[in-house]
Amino acid sequence: MSPVVGLDPTSATSHQLRNGLRKAGWSVQETETEVRLMVPGTNQLESTVDAVLGEAEEEIEDDIAAFGLESQLRDFLAQNLSAIPVDGKRLRLCVDPTGRDGVEYPTAVGPIDILAIDDDEQFVVFELKRAPSPDHAIGQLSRYMGWVTQTIGRGRSVRGVIVAKSISQNLRYSIAVVPNVSLFEYEVKFELNSAYSSTG
Structure with missing residues (x-):
């Protein structure tokens, strides 16, 4: 409990x-x-x-920070997977035989942020970090990739993707010896454009 x-x-x-x-x-x-x-x-x-x-990853001062950008990042990526190629392949959310989609996909080793399928029907496991990414993220990702490989993978290859605000040099070194893992940095851009202005 x-x-x-x-x-x-x-x-x-x-x-x-x-x-x-x-x-x-x-x-x-x-x-x-x-x-x-x-x-x-x-x-x-x-x-x-x-x-x-x-x-x-960083000090959380209040509930607003605790909701984190991670859930927004996860939801944005999940809704726009088809527009985000990984290794040149288009993605879609995984949907298992029970109808459960790949957002916060439950596993025996913890929930996968996003579980996707690529054009070749191979699995892509996303680990998202809203702040600069610590190198222990590779351990989390490896655990999820291993679970997919040994359970629902059924002989299909499994790729891993870590998405973070910034990727540390330690994490870059960590993935140098881990096959089938890609790193991505995200950037949030907000812009206001004038739609109308009254005079007088």
Whole structure:
């Protein structure tokens, strides 16, 4: 059972869980390399967030930041997959035999942000990071790719894609030895264009 009422630890993001635990009275001790959560009312270490949730990508200050751009990025990509070629191939959302689509696709190793199919009927697994991408994203992606390969893949190849605001040099080094993985940086552009102006 989750110590945070209303949050499912299998589907909530690490940032949502971290904020929820703080609001539930858990204290947080942060160092350069880890974040520790302390059970409410005690000084005893309960667990290391890094071990359970992974490293924090950036400090989350309020619920507006916690909803994150990741869900917006995921929804935008999912709605526009056909316009986003990966390795020159067009994509579409995977839909399994039960009718479940590939957005937040549930697996035994955690939800896949986007599970897609390319022109050749091969799987493409997306791992999205709204902030600069830490190199542990490759571990997450590899886990999801492995699950797809060993379960629903049925002999088809599986590619992985990491999309982040910026790709760290550490992540670039990490994927140098991991086959079938591509990295993409996204850019959000907002522009207002004059549609009408009254005079006088």
